[in-house]
Amino acid sequence: MMDEDLKFLVALVSFPKFGAQSVSRLLASLGCAEAVWNAPASALAQTGIRQAPIDEFVHFRSRTAPDALLEQHVKDGILMVRVGDDTYPALLKEIHDPPQLLFSRGTLPPKDALLLAVVGSRAGDRYAEEALEHLLPPLVRAGVGIVSGLAMGCDGMAHRTTLAAGGTTHAVLASGLDWNHIGPRHHHAIAREMIGTGGSLLSELPRGTVAHKGHFPSRNRIISGLAKATLVVEGTGDSGTRITARLAMEQNRDVLVVPGSILSPLSALPHALLRQGATPVTCANDILEGLGCESEHVPTKPPPTPQNANEAALLPLLSQGPKQVDLLVRESKLPAALVVQTLTELELRDAVKEIGGATYRLA
Known part of the structure; x- marks a missing residue:
């Protein structure tokens, strides 16, 4: 049976003007979600939150039923885990602004799961696909799970390659987890396969939330926060992938990079990260070393023998x-x-x- 405070936390994170940091500040100041939900505007203002969103929140809660919000998620098969719960991902809890509430479809990563975040361009090309087909199957055999964002390009490639190798993969979304908001729609089959093979769809956003460009940086901090290291496959100089790489560095996680062609615009970000000290990888063993694993756990393919x-x-x-x-x-x-x-x-x-x-x- 769920405790009473969960419904208030679901309602609190459903107010769109309170981001993760505001929710954390309110909970730290007032003690629990129920106290925040019922607090007078004057008490909310004392936490340092601006008056305009407080006024909107007071109006929002006057027309919102926490019980109904919670019931909608439960009926839709969406699981909820709080930052203080035993099942909350351990590495994600370590970042400076972890989601107070994580929504999930499928199986949450075990606390001891070894996860690698894979990020790259939505315009990922054949080289990115070949690189992932070269790198990920040995990692799957070594028990590494893959985290990405279910987007087009490198995200989808990472999920598909992991599934084809028999591995477990998780996707963090910038929308709610109701199916009519999970995108892109042509990745629904991948998403369902992920759920059916021990993976999950994750979000800090409640059901009914439409993906918005402002959600993606926050989503990216969860992708990097779940994993011990982040692998950057491709990206232009102004790619959103650079945000994930920066967040991983700020979270004190290793950033690994697939070097690319000097002639390709999609190599601009990987090469810039290499100049900043990121680790180049050319084989799965390089990644395992970045994850702190013994490289001999992954057998390397012997080089071909020349015949002339x-x-x-x-x-x-x-x-x-x-x-x-x-x-x-x-x-x-x-x-x-x-x-x-x-x-x-x-x-x-x-x-x-x-x-x-x-x-x-x-x-």
Whole structure:
């Protein structure tokens, strides 16, 4: 049976003018959600909250029934966990402004879960997809869960790749958890699969809340706050992904980066973060080390064995990272036609893979 204060907390966070910091301030000053809900305007003003939102809150609570709000969430199958509950994610509790109330569909991450946040551009390209297919399956085998935001691009890629590898993944949303507000709609199938395989949809926003651009920075602090480290896959210089990376740094969490092509605008943010001291990753073991795990828990694929002199010239170059054909021609000093022929033969043996733009990497 739920205690009486929960309904008042649901009602309190349902008032849109009180953000996470305001709610925390009110609770710290007045003791509990019921006390905040019933406090006179003068007492609310003494907490340091501005008068305008207080006046709006007084009007809001006069026409809001906390019992009805709580019942709507329960009937819709939405779970609620408070920051003081035993089931509240342990790492999220450590950030300076944790959500006082977390809404969930599915299974909350266990307190001892090892989670990696994966973020990147909504315009994530084939390189991002290839990188995640290269990095995430070994992490899944090592028991790492993936957190992202269910958005288009890199978020969706991270969720799909994790599910395909048999892993558990969680999505933090910038909307309420009623299905008509969960977006994008074409990711509903992914979301339901996540819930059905031990993952969850999470939000600090009550049902009925429509996603708004102002919600995303707050959502991003939860994504990074849930995880021990954040992996940045792609992003332009002004990408919203940079906010998540900054928040992770402020939360004293490691920021890991997938290096990209110097010719791609989507590599601007990863390379800027590398200049700021973020950790480059090229394999799952790099990530496990960033998570504080033993790298030998993830077996690495042995490098392909060259079967002729041409392969012996190209494979060591590709072991340094993805390279374009023209660069391989210059570095190997082999004729261009021979380089292309050798790469084709290696690709047929699943030893290398083209990742777009006449660029190849080891498979």
